[in-house]
Amino acid sequence: MFGSGIIRGLGVTLKRTVTTFTDDVKRVPSRYINSIDTPAGKILQQPPEVQGLFTIQYPEEKRQLPENFRFIPMLVYEEETGKQRCTACGICSKVCPSQCIWIVRDQTKEGKPIPRPKEFYIDASICMSCGLCAEFCPFDSIKMNHDYELAVYDRFPSLILDLEELSVPTSYYAALYPAAWQEEQEAKRIKEERKRARAKKAAEAKAKKAAAAKAKGETKAEAKPRPKPRPRKEQKDEGADAS
Numbered sequence: 001m002f003g004s005g006i007i008r009g010l011g012v013t014l015k016r017t018v019t020t021f022t023d024d025v026k027r028v029p030s031r032y033i034n035s036i037d038t039p040a041g042k043i044l045q046q047p048p049e050v051q052g053l054f055t056i057q058y059p060e061e062k063r064q065l066p067e068n069f070r071f072i073p074m075l076v077y078e079e080e081t082g083k084q085r086c087t088a089c090g091i092c093s094k095v096c097p098s099q100c101i102w103i104v105r106d107q108t109k110e111g112k113p114i115p116r117p118k119e120f121y122i123d124a125s126i127c128m129s130c131g132l133c134a135e136f137c138p139f140d141s142i143k144m145n146h147d148y149e150l151a152v153y154d155r156f157p158s159l160i161l162d163l164e165e166l167s168v169p170t171s172y173y174a175a176l177y178p179a180a181w182q183e184e185q186e187a188k189r190i191k192e193e194r195k196r197a198r199a200k201k202a203a204e205a206k207a208k209k210a211a212a213a214k215a216k217g218e219t220k221a222e223a224k225p226r227p228k229p230r231p232r233k234e235q236k237d238e239g240a241d242a243s
Helices: 004-026 093-094 132-136 170-176 178-223 231-241
Strands: 035-038 039-042 062-065 073-077 101-107 114-121 142-144 167-169
Touching: 073 114, 093 101, 093 132, 101 167, 132 142, 167 170, 170 178
Parallel strands: 039 062, 073 167
Antiparallel strands: 035 039, 073 142, 101 114
């Protein structure tokens, strides 16, 4: 029938509208109660069981992004020490399909290379947000950011992100990736425990070896034959000869 598609579409819209009000009534006082207040605005959590229309007053309100959401990469540094995890190994720039990463390794005054980046650039205009750089990074330095608001007036140089713009502390990374952060900390704890266990085992083996060597030396000293005392008659004869 002519116009049946329009009628079905209006039916879907009417169903979503009615479902919105019924879902609001079921979730008194509000289904928007699961929200987080941040300096950037209110983050709304939309549970999967919510039905109907879910309205967000963007940009004052934003939807909470899933943990595995990925956008432009970021460089994580240790917040306690300020040390960059990145060692400027260059693996990320090699595996990047769009070749949007440039790295310059730092060096001493004598020209000796230092395992840290002096310059680090990402061209956000051609980055595909594929996440290969974060996947292949051996030092867990590169992670995918959740900051998707990168609107600028000038493409260049505004979308060429440097080391300062890409660097974020570990607390920021932990807030974006709580599950991954917990796994990383657990793996770090297990690694440190194994390292301490190996060190303790090596110290015990060294002490055991030293004790065995000491006991062996004492045994040799005890086993060494002592000189036999001369008979008293010989001693008297020698005294008589001397007189």
